[in-house]
Amino acid sequence: xxxxxxxADPAHWxxxxxxxxxxxxxxxxxxxxxxxxxxxxxxxxxxxDPTEAxxxxxxxxxxxxxxxxxxxxxxxIKPWLAALAQARIADRQRVLSRRASRETSLDAKIAAGxxxxxxxxxxxxxxxxGRALQRAIAGLPPGQRTAIExxxxxxxxxxxxxxxxxxxxxxxxxxxxxxxxxxxxxxxxPA
Amino acid sequence: xxxxxxxxxxxxxxxxxVRRLRAPLLRAAAYLVLTAAVVxxxxxxxxxxxxxxxxxxxxxxxxxxxxxxxxxxxxAWSAAALxxxxxxxxxxxxxxxxxxxxxxxxxxxxxxxxxxLGNDQVQRAEVIDCALSLALAALPLSAAMLALxxxxxxxxxxxxxLAGGLAAAGLTSAAMTLLHQHDASVMxxxxxxxxxxxxxxxxxxxxxxxxxxxx
Numbered sequence: 001x002x003x004x005x006x007x008a009d010p011a012h013w014x015x016x017x018x019x020x021x022x023x024x025x026x027x028x029x030x031x032x033x034x035x036x037x038x039x040x041x042x043x044x045x046x047x048x049d050p051t052e053a054x055x056x057x058x059x060x061x062x063x064x065x066x067x068x069x070x071x072x073x074x075x076x077i078k079p080w081l082a083a084l085a086q087a088r089i090a091d092r093q094r095v096l097s098r099r100a101s102r103e104t105s106l107d108a109k110i111a112a113g114x115x116x117x118x119x120x121x122x123x124x125x126x127x128x129x130g131r132a133l134q135r136a137i138a139g140l141p142p143g144q145r146t147a148i149e150x151x152x153x154x155x156x157x158x159x160x161x162x163x164x165x166x167x168x169x170x171x172x173x174x175x176x177x178x179x180x181x182x183x184x185x186x187x188x189x190p191a
Numbered sequence: 192x193x194x195x196x197x198x199x200x201x202x203x204x205x206x207x208x209v210r211r212l213r214a215p216l217l218r219a220a221a222y223l224v225l226t227a228a229v230v231x232x233x234x235x236x237x238x239x240x241x242x243x244x245x246x247x248x249x250x251x252x253x254x255x256x257x258x259x260x261x262x263x264x265x266x267a268w269s270a271a272a273l274x275x276x277x278x279x280x281x282x283x284x285x286x287x288x289x290x291x292x293x294x295x296x297x298x299x300x301x302x303x304x305x306x307x308l309g310n311d312q313v314q315r316a317e318v319i320d321c322a323l324s325l326a327l328a329a330l331p332l333s334a335a336m337l338a339l340x341x342x343x344x345x346x347x348x349x350x351x352x353l354a355g356g357l358a359a360a361g362l363t364s365a366a367m368t369l370l371h372q373h374d375a376s377v378m379x380x381x382x383x384x385x386x387x388x389x390x391x392x393x394x395x396x397x398x399x400x401x402x403x404x405x406x
Contacts, residue, residue: 023208058198066203067344069209070275079277087276087346144270159399168400 007034010078019072032061039085046089052096071133094189095155136186143167147175148183208274212343215271217280222358229331230366234325237370251296258293260364263361264274270336270354272341283350286357293361294384326376328366329390332359337397356391363390 007016007030020028039060043053063084071080139147150161151172162169212218246252267288272278336355345351364386 017278020206021209021211023205023206025206028206029199029203032203036195054193054195058195061198061202063344065206067276070344072211072214072275075277079276083276083340083346084344093285168242170400 007031008037010038013077014073014075016073017068019070021071021073035064035081036061039081041128042082042085047092047096052092056089056092059092063088091156091160092115092162094157099155117134132187133183136183139186140182143171144175144179144182145174147172148179169177210219212275215275216268218271218339218342219264219268222271222335223362224232225335226263226332226362229328230362230369233328233366233370237324239369240371241368254296255293256365258289258296258324259361259365259368260268261289261361261366263294263358265289266354266358266361267336267339270351271343272348273351273354274340274345276344276346280347280350283354286354286361290357290361293364294387324370325363325367325386327378328363329359329386329393333365333390333393333397336394352394353391354396357387359394360387360390 007013013031013034016027016031017033020031036057040057043060044050047053047056064081067084070078077178090105137145146165147161147167147176150156150164151158154163156162158169158172162172165172167175213221240246240267247256271284272282273280333356336359340348340351340355343351367386
């Protein structure tokens, strides 16, 4: 949804945001719609992949929502928004760089004669399918499910996951550990 | 409609009025009022040191005492500002001149006393007493600073926590100077710098264990 033309002017954003802080939902919708193209441009300038940029944009909007009490309407809004945007984009860049460091090119593996890929059939996992794992994760208690989703599936660091879930790092470690034990028992994987 | 549009619709529909964060100076002032109450309670319990008025006439003592207080006050303001997204990182520089005065005067005083008097005997009971006061001052001041930082949405959690630890350390150290006589020896350095290191570490550990939800 494109922002209303008059609200696209950043001069209106502080006033709209102040009304949003007071609980005006229409003003909040208008200001979120108005800042989105600007935030999207920042995300796309830092993240080449448009899908990653859009995911980062959604993270930024969620952070704007959680941190909206910290904006002072008497001050310029762009530095406040830019600080939140930079933090979330940096988080995503860390995740992408961790993921890239773990991934290895499949072609390179095959070319190197890696036996896992050279003889695919004997190495295919026949005992477990992804749906069983998804069902097992869905059956976990909420705290453990959140911990597994953030730390293992979204690849967040413990500190980032603790921040996102509002749990302490210690509590999160315990939840991940218990969830893994439970999942192993549920799907019968070796410990 | 894209998923981002759906997200915006959801956020707008769920928006409730929020209490705006007060200006950093006001939040720092509230922290300092709470600190004054903690120190007043400790003074009421243990009494101020007998030679306080006399010591205040010595420039070295006055500089280290006022340097610790100034560091605490300015670092509290700096922490409150750094905890707001978009504020300049240069806020971290605010307490540095007073920190330099505090540590330089403590260091110089120790060196002079070490050379002229030697290291005096420190009674074990006195050390335990000091450690108890230190914990009673440092814990509430660190916890209050954590609350001040968590109420905001610090993006630069490290910088805000460092400034917050400096604030709690400066004020705890000033409170210790008010309560205990340990100015004639290297104990000054141990208490001042030790307090600084301990409280800043405590603050960093608390912040790591309980990160703010918004960041």
